[in-house]
Amino acid sequence: MTGLLETPYGTQDFLPSEAATKRAVEKKIAELFASFGYEEVVTPTMEYLETLTTSSGRAIEPHLFKMFDRNNRTLALRHEMTTPIARMAVSRLKDSPLPLKLSYVANVFRFRQNQPGRQCEFYQAGVELLGISNAFADAEIVALAAQALQVAGLRDFKICLGQVEFAAGLTDNLSPEIQSEIKSALERHDLVALENLPVDESLKELPKLRGGREILSAAEKLANNPRSKRALDNLTEIYRLLEIYGVADKIYFDLGLIRDFEYYTGMVFEAYAAGVGYSLAGGGRYDHMLKDFGVACPATGFALGIERILDARKFQNVTDKSSTKKFYLSYAAGCEDAAIQKATELRASGEVVEISLTPQTQAEAQTCAEKFFAELIYVE
Numbered sequence: 227m228t229g230l231l232e233t234p235y236g237t238q239d240f241l242p243s244e245a246a247t248k249r250a251v252e253k254k255i256a257e258l259f260a261s262f263g264y265e266e267v268v269t270p271t272m273e274y275l276e277t278l279t280t281s282s283g284r285a286i287e288p289h290l291f292k293m294f295d296r297n298n299r300t301l302a303l304r305h306e307m308t309t310p311i312a313r314m315a316v317s318r319l320k321d322s323p324l325p326l327k328l329s330y331v332a333n334v335f336r337f338r339q340n341q342p343g344r345q346c347e348f349y350q351a352g353v354e355l356l357g358i359s360n361a362f363a364d365a366e367i368v369a370l371a372a373q374a375l376q377v378a379g380l381r382d383f384k385i386c387l388g389q390v391e392f393a394a395g396l397t398d399n400l401s402p403e404i405q406s407e408i409k410s411a412l413e414r415h416d417l418v419a420l421e422n423l424p425v426d427e428s429l430k431e432l433p434k435l436r437g438g439r440e441i442l443s444a445a446e447k448l449a450n451n452p453r454s455k456r457a458l459d460n461l462t463e464i465y466r467l468l469e470i471y472g473v474a475d476k477i478y479f480d481l482g483l484i485r486d487f488e489y490y491t492g493m494v495f496e497a498y499a500a501g502v503g504y505s506l507a508g509g510g511r512y513d514h515m516l517k518d519f520g521v522a523c524p525a526t527g528f529a530l531g532i533e534r535i536l537d538a539r540k541f542q543n544v545t546d547k548s549s550t551k552k553f554y555l556s557y558a559a560g561c562e563d564a565a566i567q568k569a570t571e572l573r574a575s576g577e578v579v580e581i582s583l584t585p586q587t588q589a590e591a592q593t594c595a596e597k598f599f600a601e602l603i604y605v606e
């Protein structure tokens with residue numbers, strides 16, 4: 227009997243107040259995305275396994291929830307939204323003019339160890355900008371992520387900004403084996419492993435290149451190749467544009483930030499807030515992914531973790547000023563019709579009204595109104 231009352235591993239319930247806060251945050255973020263010209267799309271919760279495990283997504287297969295359809299084709303629950311949107315863009319929106327600016331709010335699924343900030347079912351909001359490959363597009367993505375965190379109620383956060391091409395340029399002349407070890411150490415933030423590798427000291431300095439605008443100047447001394455220099459030029463231009471957007475004070479450069487060398491092709495970023503030990507958002511440029519679906523197309527985007535944002539809001543004591551219930555409308559026996567008419571009028575004017583489902587005395591109605599933290603309207 228106990229099992230009947232449990233949620234599956236890695237999932238959770240949202241109680242009424244939690245669900246209301248979640249919905250309000252999602253609504254504000256979705257409205258912000260729309261104000262930048264991003265159009266919302268909805269994709270199936272499940273996709274064919276081969277769609278989710280193209281060359282850029284094979285490593286994720288052990289973490290997918292899989293099943294079979296009636297034709298014995300393998301399906302999987304989506305583990306993120308970028309891949310389904312790429313599939314949609316190539317198959318359903320192939321004749322649309324570029325750039326494509328798409329947004330979403332959705333639940334996704336990934337089997338992993340259940341711990342704070344990491345669940346098997348979780349919610350994301352994000353955007354994908356397809357068809358443009360320049361710093362202006364990247365700056366819009368970073369600025370939009372920063373503003374999304376702001377409209378969600380957060381003030382104390384930082385966006386760590388990096389460029390995978392900077393490190394890639396420094397490793398160009400090394401053997402594939404050593405390159406792989408360097409990338410692995412950087413992705414794991416394993417400084418000891420990096421220090422023990424037989425590589426130039428400049429590479430060992432990568433994790434230390436963290437800080438404000440001055441970090442780009444320090445990195446220029448290490449950029450001894452065209453690829454790394456172009457990466458720094460890209461970050462410099464992105465930062466200049468972010469100053470114009472008014473969010474540069476939220477930027478913290480981290481040239482050791484790699485995320486996924488095989489997936490990302492340029493700018494990358496992660497967002498963090500004080501008191502929360504995991505990233506709230508992440509994204510970057512991924513110019514090669516759509517080739518898996520048969521169309522070469524530059525792309526950039528990001529995803530926000532909704533539950534993670536809600537955790538950060540709690541830590542920063544963010545509260546919503548408006549209550550979900552403003553009026554409790556009750557009535558004396560025989561006044562049901564008048565009560566419904568009054569409630570209808572108030573709702574039409576935008577008020578939130580809960581109407582009693584049975585007649586009450588005024589004293590009973592006052593008690594209920596106090597219980598619901600609502601203002602009483604009594605019809606008699």
